[in-house]
Amino acid sequence: MLSYAFQDLRKNNYEDIIDKEDFENVQDLLAEILFKGISAQIKQGLFREYIEHKDSLPILRGKINLIHTLKHRINKESLLACEFDELTENNIYNQIIKSTISLLVESQAVKQERRNELRSILPFFDDVSTVQPKSIRWNTLRFQRNNRTYRMLINVCYFVIDGMLLTTDKGPYRLSTFSDDHMSRLYEKFVLEYYKRHHPELKAESCYVDWELDREKTINDSFLPQMHSDITLTNGNKKIIIDTKYYRSMTLEHYGQSQIRNSHLYQIHTYVTSAAIDYSGDVMGMLLYAKVDGEIEPNLDITQKNGIRIMARTLDLSKEFKDIKSQLDRIIDLLN
Numbered sequence: 001m002l003s004y005a006f007q008d009l010r011k012n013n014y015e016d017i018i019d020k021e022d023f024e025n026v027q028d029l030l031a032e033i034l035f036k037g038i039s040a041q042i043k044q045g046l047f048r049e050y051i052e053h054k055d056s057l058p059i060l061r062g063k064i065n066l067i068h069t070l071k072h073r074i075n076k077e078s079l080l081a082c083e084f085d086e087l088t089e090n091n092i093y094n095q096i097i098k099s100t101i102s103l104l105v106e107s108q109a110v111k112q113e114r115r116n117e118l119r120s121i122l123p124f125f126d127d128v129s130t131v132q133p134k135s136i137r138w139n140t141l142r143f144q145r146n147n148r149t150y151r152m153l154i155n156v157c158y159f160v161i162d163g164m165l166l167t168t169d170k171g172p173y174r175l176s177t178f179s180d181d182h183m184s185r186l187y188e189k190f191v192l193e194y195y196k197r198h199h200p201e202l203k204a205e206s207c208y209v210d211w212e213l214d215r216e217k218t219i220n221d222s223f224l225p226q227m228h229s230d231i232t233l234t235n236g237n238k239k240i241i242i243d244t245k246y247y248r249s250m251t252l253e254h255y256g257q258s259q260i261r262n263s264h265l266y267q268i269h270t271y272v273t274s275a276a277i278d279y280s281g282d283v284m285g286m287l288l289y290a291k292v293d294g295e296i297e298p299n300l301d302i303t304q305k306n307g308i309r310i311m312a313r314t315l316d317l318s319k320e321f322k323d324i325k326s327q328l329d330r331i332i333d334l335l336n
Contacts, residue, residue: 027109030160034104035117037153038097042124047093047147050085057082090128093150096136098125100157103133133161184246187290188230191244191315194328195233202332203234209241212277229271235335237281242331243268246290260287260298260312272308284309284334291316 054065056072062084072079101118104110110118138158143151188206195204209227231242245264264287272285289298291314300312315327 027104027107027160028111028114030156031104031107031110031114031118034097034100034153034156034160035114035121037156038101038121041149041153042121044149046089046124046128047091047150048087048089049091049146051088051091052083053086054081054083056080088127089125092131092136092141093147093154094125094128095131096157096161097150097153098122098128099130099133100160101125102130103160136161183290184244187246187317188244191242191288191328192231194325195231195332198325198329199332201235202335203232205232206230207232209271209274212274227271227274232275233332233335235332238284238335239275239279239281240284240286240331240334241268241271241275242286242288243271244288244290258298260300265310269308269310272310276308282307282309284311286310286331287312288331289314291318 053062055061056068056077056079058079060080061082063082065081065083068081069079072081101122105115105118105122107115141154143154192204192206195202207229209229211221211224211227213221229241230244233240233242243264268285268287272283276283285308287298287300287310289312291297297314298312299314300310302311303309313331315324317324319327
């Protein structure tokens with residue numbers, strides 16, 4: 001799933017790591033991916049950017065801060081208060097990477113050999129500070145031409161750091177397994193990227209679904225939530241909207257009978273109904289659950305009188321990839 005969710009893993013041959021090696025847990029896998037990726041980045045050179053500094057120096061550097069310089073003079077200090085930009089490796093991107101390495105090195109979930117690998121590249125970050133994980137403002141990070149090779153590395157760091165649990169054990173942090181929220185996002189991205197890669201004949205996208213409001217009669221729509229499909233597959237005049245679901249329990253018990261959650265059905269029904277209003281072809285909807293061991297598998301296929309078809313299927317991720325591929329390919333048979 002990681003090799004599809006992060007396209008850079010395939011572009012940079014990380015897919016070989018996932019295919020050929022066995023990993024006991026996710027942290028062990030991410031540790032290996034980070035080691036390979038960071039080692040390659042070190043050969044290219046760590047990203048440097050200009051950081052603003054303020055310091056008191058015996059000679060002028062940059063521009064002078066007059067007020068603080070006068071204070072030095074009053075105190076009979078032969079110093080100039082300077083403000084200057086310095087090109088440095090000690091920026092937030094390298095700080096995130098170093099902090100993530102440090103967390104993985106201390107994690108017992110990572111094999112000793114991989115911790116040793118990560119420890120061996122820490123000296124390249126000697127001039128880089130660490131950062132408190134909870135202080136990282138992920139939404140402010142920007143990638144451009146000079147640091148675009150960091151995008152995948154920072155994404156992996158996010159998955160590691162965001163999976164931390166605050167604990168009272170020795171050391172301030174402990175790494176946990178992936179939460180349902182992590183796996184849900186990863187599962188959604190995996191399914192979308194699979195169809196994009198293996199079925200270019202389809203239009204595979206994640207897109208917004210319009211509410212198709214009557215603007216002349218609508219007074220205020222500001223409180224309406226946005227409808228965003230996980231995956232929409234289009235082939236000619238047929239379209240299927242897929243809503244991926246990763247839950248520990250796929251169904252709910254109601255008077256001894258297993259049922260699909262109401263909210264899931266209402267959500268996919270709304271997506272399909274809205275999408276079908278101005279669409280001349282056929283629109284279908286599918287809830288695609290990740291199979292959980294021992295769970296009753298939802299298997300729903302209904303067609304309403306208005307022609308809207310809603311389905312529920314499961315995807316068994318414990319199978320070999322060829323079997324997972326076969327399951328996903330059967331879905332596109334609906335578009336033929």
